[in-house]
Amino acid sequence: MNQVELLFYGGLLIVIIGLLGVISRKNLLSILMFQELSLNGVNLVLVAGSILHHNYHGAILSFITFIVTAAEMAIAILILLLLIKKRKTLDVTFYSELKG
């Protein structure tokens, strides 16, 4: 059990917890948080890869993931704010009129 293996399985585990969280929680904000969590998990795997192969691609990609996730979360949270203002609730089950 060495360092790279630890990071790899740790990352994978965090991703799985993140996905579980996305589905289990009803609150939109918590869903976003868990997605954030899963992306962190992926970063961990990337860093593990970069350490293993001793080159920078993984690290650089994880750095770019920081930027992209930040961008996405910014807009997502803004829309959440809008929803709170307009619909007064963040419960996912209320956002299911469009169906069939």
Place this chain on the structure above:
Amino acid sequence: MFKFTLGLSLFLPLILLLLPSQKERVVAWVNMGIQLLLLALFFTMLTNSELCEFSFTLSESLGLHYHLLIDEFNKYLILLTALIFPLVTYASIDFIKTEKKLFHLMLALSYLLIVQTFLAQNLLFFYAFWECSIVPMFFIIGIWGGGNRLLATYKFVLFTALGSILMLAAILFLVVANYKISGVFTFELQPLLRLQETLPLSAQRWAFLAFAFAFMIKIPVPPFHTWLPYAHVEAPAPGSMLLAAILLKMGAYGFIKFVLFLFPAVVEEWRLPLMAIFVLGALYGSALAFVQNDIKKIVAYSSIGHMGILMLGLVTPSESAISGAMLSMLGHGLTSAALFYSIGLLYERLHTRDLFHFGELATTMPRFSLLFFLITLSAMAVPPTLGFASEFFIFLGAISYSLKMVITSNHYLFIAVSGAAMLTILLGTLYSLRLVKYLLWGKKSEASLLRAGVRDLNLGECSVFTVLLLFIFVLGIYPQFIIESFKLAIKGLSIS
């Protein structure tokens, strides 16, 4: 000459499109005029019998050649179409009340598509025009149809589309098989004909099934015929004239060109079941025609009966049977067009199609009853008419083939099948006489809506009937010059 006629038929819909939509009569007469001109052009072209061919390669790699050719098989069908369409346009002038311009546009469109389907030698273009000919019919039945026309149109579209989709798969399969063997990716019919030797029989069987299924739906061979009564009952009179006279023939024509030529081995192998299916279908159709109360349904089921016999003629490998089948294509086309036209006339005057609401037409409409009686003669295959000539040849071919089979391989089933086929004549007489009895003779039944003021046919309507009857009787009395031209075509089918 050939290019000019094709060009004209191509631009017919466009010309109509440009005409102003208020002046309906102008549109109608322009449509009819051009169609008559086309009839004349086709007639002159066909009589001087130089092989008209026109091919234009769209894309060499995909083997798409827009290749049109008039050969013996589609020569007379083209003439039939060219003859029927002016009559349909004339009939539609007074039958169609709403959206006249759109109707004439649809007629012109279907004229173009049907002529192209008959001429196309390239399998893919044949399929393309075959499938597209559904669309104008879809609109004709849908917009101007009768009661539950929606059900009828969708049934019609879905049935024919299902058949043609399978045919498309079979076409692609054949083309690629040819590509694998000969390295040439082409949709042309000629190279595919050489495929019969190389393709393994099992593969040929599947392709045969797909093709036969598609054409059987279009011909309506009974298990797949349920769309026809709906389509006919709901279609407006010109629509059902067009449907019965020409669209059913496309199925039979396709069967000759793409099944008999492409898969002779499979047809040879399954000849008996095929004959049995067609004969049973004919019997089934005529039996049902005997018990219907709606006159349009009677004629619809009767055309199933006639087409069954026609197909029997196609499948038997004797020269007289096949030329009989070709003749009966013309015969049935003319008779069913006339029958549906007369029913349209009756419906337009009395707004009823129930058999028992008529009676004593002989006195109120003497001219109509005379012409109607002559047409039912041809439907019943009474001698001087074309109906008799074609059925005589078909049965001659069928019986002599089955007798040959009895002698050579004492295979008795063929005799049973062709014997049963003869019963259709009896059934034909039964339902035609029943139709004539309730329509023309007898006293005005109390349920009859026959008001005194029913006007007899005017000159125009009579001329439509006389043109059709002229062809029926002339061809009935002298079918030789048509059979002469089939002789060398049938050699191609290399049969005894």
Place this chain on the structure above:
Amino acid sequence: MLKLHLLFCCLAVASAVVMLLVRHPMKMALALVATMLNLAIVYGLSGAHVLAIGQVLIYVGAVMIFMIYVVMLLDIKDSSLVRPLSRYLFAAVVVLLLIAGISYHQLANTVTTQTLQAITPVGDMLSFRQFSEHFLEEYWLHFELSSVLLLVTTVAAITVLNFKKGTESL
């Protein structure tokens, strides 16, 4: 060295699990901050200092603050908070356990074999100078692309902000 790694990885996973169990979003946000910090420490330990700083600055600094800001706006009586668990929880657990099981079963032997033969000391390969040198030398296109991305995000955020139904004042 390995034991420290192990400690902080377990801490990160533990706080992730805590996030799952806790009810109130504020507690969840704090647990998330904890996991992120632990991860930053792990990055630091394994030599990727830039990533550790990035993690702390971008994630914890910017995104989490924004989230906590939104959490404050939530009213507590919201139905999604009273009964937070959705009805697909059980199914999700089953599916994810299945995925975890399969991936572990399949990956176990390949990952270990691969990592064993490549254990070399990391050294300062991922240190600040080396990393930024490489980043800007080989990946400057992506640097530009992410700047374009940020520009687009700002404009997108503005469009979302003054979103009023059907008016021109976008």
Place this chain on the structure above:
Amino acid sequence: MNIFYALLPENILVLALLLFPMIEVLKLKSKALPLTAFLLATVGALAVLAIHYQQALEVTLFYGHYQVSPNLQAIKFLLTFSLLPILLLREQIFIGHYKYYFLLLALLYGSMVMISSGSFITLFVGLALLSIPLFPLILNGPIQKESSESAIKYIIIDSTLTALFLLGIAFIYFASGKMDLTIISSDNVLYRFGCLLLLLSLFIKLAIVPFHPWSPDVYEGCDNRILYILSVTVKATIVFVLWKIFANTANFLNYPWQAIIITLSIASILVGNLSLIKQTSIKRFFAYSSIAHMGYITLILVVTNVSIETIAIIIFAYFAIYSISMLLCLLPLGNLLASADQLSLLEQFHQRSSTRSSFLSFGLLSLAGIPPFPGFWIKIVIMGYLIKCDYTLVAVIAFLASYIGIYPYFKVMGGQFFGAIKH
């Protein structure tokens, strides 16, 4: 200098992206400026792309992270060119405002980056650039309640998608150590894992069957023009990316891959066509029809015994024809759908305006694949190639599935002429 020249189309777009905010900053009030600027930028980009194609410029930049080749330029040309006609739609929502054009440009830029990406990193950034502008565009749909719901749905799906996509890249990187698109080989379990995740995440974007439910909801909420962009531009980029990743690794597509792709695409044709029948809303109708059409084109990925360029040409033709059919369908509708979105709106459409209804019926017929219209010919080509590498049974099933679709298209088209669109 040749880097700048090679990247000229993208650079023109970036320049426009930079200039657009200046309109707000300088408070320029003129209405036509944003549109003209947008057109200038796109036409300029198109011109440069055409020149590149002429010169057959072939260069890989940035250590392989960015490729430029005639094929790719042609694809970019198609994408930008197919975007222009949609601007004809004069819908009153946020039309003419610079942000709308800014976001369109950003979207275009993202797709160009994805098309000419050489490595996974550029691909990832391109994907981000492609999806982020879409959030506000979807949000500004006709009915505020529905569009906000579809926006949030799109965001959640999109972030899970990026998570899975990244996980895929991570696994491949972990196994190979290189971020190159072309080095995938399926002997190692990690590769398989990574490629599976990659394929699935891109299929989510394409709305292939098991991942399709989000697209009808999003299409229903958003605006007509965004519906067109979502179904044509975005999906075209994704399919080309799939083609880049999976087509050139010939040995890669052994047994399980082809089976997975075939089952998914046949399922999506079936589901797409089946659910068309019961539809009452026009936008959902187009959503399901786009699902079915994606089903067709993914089948082409399975064809192996043909050169990669031919597959690219087929995909190119497919999306050209698909965009034409969608335009034929959407343009006649115009602002009809602004308020309500019911199919029943189309009844008697012919009586109201015969020319527009005939265009709509041409579009519907070519979507259904009725012969003389383009939709049919491209299907023939695909099925032909499928049968060529003897997937005959698959082709027949695909035909039957497309047959099911004929009824709904005819029903809608007929409805305009006959009146009641009922089943």
Place this chain on the structure above:
Amino acid sequence: MSELFLILFFPLVGFLINGLWGSRLQEKSCALIGCAFPLLSLFLLTYKTAVSDFYGVSILFTWVSFENLTIDFALKLDHLSLLMSFIVLGIGSLIHIYSTKYMHGDQSFARYFSYLNLFLFFMLLLVLANNLLVMFIGWEGVGLASYLLIGFWYKENENASSGAKAFIVNRIGDIGFLLGIFILAFHFQTINFDEINRAASTANASATMINLSALFLFIGACGKSAQLPLHVWLPDAMTGPTPVSALIHAATMVTAGIYMIVRLHPLYMQATAVLPLIAVIGTLTALLGALVATVQSDIKRVLAYSTVSQLGYMFAALGVGAFYPAMLHLFTHAFFKATLFLSAGAIIHALHGEQDIYKMGGLAKKMPWNMVAFLLGSLCLAGVPLTSGFISKEAILMHTYSHSHSYSQTLTILLLITAALTAFYISKTFFLVFLPSKNGSEKPLHAIAFAMSLPVIALAILSIVVGLFHIPAFMENYLNLAKSITIKEEAHILIPALSLSLSAFAIAIAYLITVKQIKIVPKILEQKFYFDHLYEKVLLSTLRAFCKRVLATIFEVKIIEAAIWSMRDLVLFSSRRVTLLTNGQIQWYVLLILMALSLLMVWWFYV
């Protein structure tokens, strides 16, 4: 040779003129045209035979030519067809003259004459045909003309249906006829009469083929000449005008079957298996016809059934191979049956349409000429010596007696019984109609025009004359048909004696019955042996029921439509299921993605 076509086409011209412009011309000119054309062709025929024997074949055009079979539209005149055309044209023209007066006042007068001319044209076509196909065209045409004429007064529904019944039963026969043609065409590669006859007698013709074709042609003949199974249409055909029954259902059309068999007699000589069948059916029909005729009350039905039985006689003769006696009987029967029908017509005309013989009586004094004609006709029919009927009947009986076959003796006995029965019912009718009786109606008689009684008398004289001046002997060598039976010596005395005694006895009984007004009507005869019942109730209704219930409902709706609707429901059901997949829950979508992921993983790694 072109005169032959002229003779043929004159009636057709008459038909066209009357048919198209008949309604505009008034009655007199229609009658003129109607009679002129048959007379014209009759004169042309007699002129030609007198001047130069223009026998032989004349071809108009080749109808169709396949490589192994060519059929051409050709006419052939030889002794046999000359004789038949004389009968057709002679009796035809007389009946035309008769019906000018009979139909006087009927408002569709022109239509009647056009139909009659059409009938003559088709009959001539049938008679003068050179090959089976032209004969078949005539055959069907004659059926068509009879359909039109039977249903002439189409106002009443049952006239039309009896016309339809006649045409349908004929069609059943025609199917058999067609089959016969096809077998011959297949086997001999030709359907010209003389070629067939020549080929049949050669050795290589296979016996089964000859027998089969002979059988099917016989079925056709049965249909047309109303033999046992297919005789039901003849009695119902009486609803048409009486001259029509006289022409069609007595003299010409019904004899077509016999003429066809005589035309192909070399073929039938070879068909050893079929001849006994023909003989048996002929005798049975004769017996049945006579039996039923005895109980008929309507005068025209009596004559109709007597025609059926006389035709049975002719077929019996053909069955035993006596072709010449059959032709002779046909020849004589045509004349005296026409006389009987025309006089019956005159009687009905006089009594304002009264047809029931029990209501007539005492007409002897009122209509003397008619009485004489009817008397002469009935004498011939009964077979009283030195009348033509006697000669031809005796010839047939002698041949059946001396036919060297086991059953021929029983046949002769049955035929003798029928002869007796014929004598009985014809004399009964005569006595009932003409002898003074109380139930006769006193209403003033409708005046009988001279034009009506002239043909009656002419025919009566002809029917007597034909028998007397050894015309039969002259005809025998004129027709020179194949003879295969040598008359036994004792037959010359035995047969005439037996038949004379029986018929005298029958006439006596008939006289007794009419005087005593005894009216016994056995049930089975009443119902005409339940044949009508068989056709109407059993065959037709079961067919209609079968089609309506089994085919139309069960098969069409239950099986095919149900299959289609179930497919439609399947599609709709699956489309509902599929749209349920999108239930709006965003978490359900993410779950779906993960589930798909897990499934693909399982498939990927473990399958």
